[in-house]
Amino acid sequence: MARWGPLAVQRRAAGYTQEQLAQQMDVDRTTVHRWEKGTATPQPWQMPKLAQLLKVSAAELRSLLPGSTVAVAESAPSPEGGGAGRSEVLKQQGQDEQMNKPVASPLAHVGGLVTDWLSVNFSGGASTAVLPVTEADIHVAEGMLDMFRQLDHTHGARQYRRQVSSYIDNEIEALLRRPVSDEQVARRRARLTAGFCELAGYQAIDTGSPDQAQAYYQRALTLTAVSNDQAYSAYLVAVNLGHLALHCGDPETALRWASSAQAAAGTAVSPAIRAAITAVVARANARMRREREATRLIVQAEMLVDSADRQDEPDWIRYFNHAYLADEAAHCLHDLGRAPAARSQLADALNGVGEDRVRRRAIDAALLAATWLRSGDLDRACAAGREAVAYAARTGSGRCIERVAGVLADVQVHSDYAPVRELREFARAVLPEADDVALTLLGGA
Structure with a gap:
């Protein structure tokens, strides 16, 4: 045992092989090996989870790291590159009690x-x-x-x-x-x-x-x-963090962040970036049932996309075209209970997005199924649901599985209808994970 370093000893005491710990930490096994040799140290945002897995406190974990310099996250930033400047943000993230709280503005x-x-x-x-x-x-x-x-x-x-x-x-x-x-x-x-x-x-x-x-x-x-890069900063705050807040069921926070980014960016950023940010502001308003404001913002975003010249846009925002805006508009309209209008937008979204965007097509097909179900058309709901299952089965996307599972759970009330039974059987055959989640949503029924 003497040949093992303290981090490796604690890892073995916690019952993990290097491969098992790597899987839990979502890193490669060689990364764990380098941590234990002292040729690399865990990133500050990885420390809370690593301490939890190894059943030690944050201070104890630092003492286990060979030649650890992780304390840099709690002191002055290093002069170059990798650890420079992450101190205040990552110190806050590195505390266990903070990890489950919403991001401060x-x-x-x-x-x-x-x-x-x-x-x-x-x-x-x-x-x-x-x-x-x-x-x-x-x-x-x-x-x-x-x-x-x-x-x-x-x-x-x-x-x-x-x-x-x-x-x-x-x-x-x-x-x-x-x-x-x-x-x-x-x-x-x-x-x-x-x-x-x-x-x-x-x-x-x-x-x-x-x-x-x-x-x-x-x-x-x-x-x-x-x-x-002010434009990219605004995009991160509105589109990435704003969508994260929506995903977590917090439209008020999404609206605050996206609106702040919209104000900070002003008219200095390109039309496509402004359109993407405006679409998130619209999504948050729609989730909060503010139909007039959401509609106004979608129209504003459409005008911005119309005015965008793809060649003049930064390469990272060129994906945001009319098809992607149609997807955002469809989600707004669905949240507002306007199923026919949502379907019209989904047709544009599915026709405009490339066949290689499989996750996007799966999510939109699932949303299309939900709009047909809301309109009472079971046949079309099941047909769209089958497309969603087929697309989702080609991805490893947890969001796709969740969306398909929601459709499967919603149609189950009509389980005596043949197309519904066929849809469930198809899902069990090609996407059993979605069927399992649907059963959970139905309380095991």
Whole structure:
């Protein structure tokens, strides 16, 4: 036993192999191995969960880490890259009692976040033996981000979430620890890391981990201060954090965040970004049954999309076209009880989104089924439900499973109707997880 370090000893005492602990932490086994060797340390937002799994306090965990420098999250930021400037946000996230609370208004923290990240050393004060990060390094990592995003759109988060997390913990953190060739590269590196954190946050929501999504989104927001990207900051606050609040059933918070981002962005950001932000403000109003305001905002967003020139938009917002706005409008109209109008928008959404956006198509097909059910047309509800099941079965998306399960539970009151029985049988055959969730929603019936 003497050959094992203290972290490995505690891990074994808690009953985990390296592989099992890696699965629980959503990282690669090699990451756990590096923690135990002391060649890497857990990220601050990973510490609460790791301490819980190992059955130790936060202070005890720090003492188990070989040569731990995790205390940097509670003191002054380090001069370069990886740990620089996360201190105040991640210290707050690193306390167990804070992890289940809603995110405090992120715009209120921006001033502190900017100050916190001013310690980034653009001049590259590290040893000259370490090669500086160049434009080519950033370009390679940006290609990986594009690939992971496409895989996520097509397959959902479950298959690739661990790979994304591992890439952040290993490749991106390695980039952050190296000096940079110039200030422009430093800004691109910060923007790249924010993009990876945004994707990881979105995947966390997709796999049922909203607290982890909150931590990733806040880190991404912190990084936008380094890249000096006000447009992306506003997008993160409104679209990512706003949708997270809606997902958690808190439209009031979503409205506050999205409205604050809308005001902060003003007219300085591009039309597509303003449209995406405005759509979230509309979604929050619709969830709160403010029909007139939600309708006005959707019309405003449509005008903004009409005025957008795709070539002039940042590459990360070019996805937001009329089809994506139609999806947002359909959700608004469904929440307002306007099923026929929602179906009209869903037709535009499904016709306009690419076949490779499988998760989006599954969610929209499930919503279409719900609108037909609300209108009392069981045949069309079951037909749309079957499409939703087929799309969802091609993804590893927890949100798709939840949406399909909701449809299956809602139609069960008509279980004596043949199309309903056929839909349930099809779901049991190709998407049993959704059928299991539906049974739970029905109280085991």
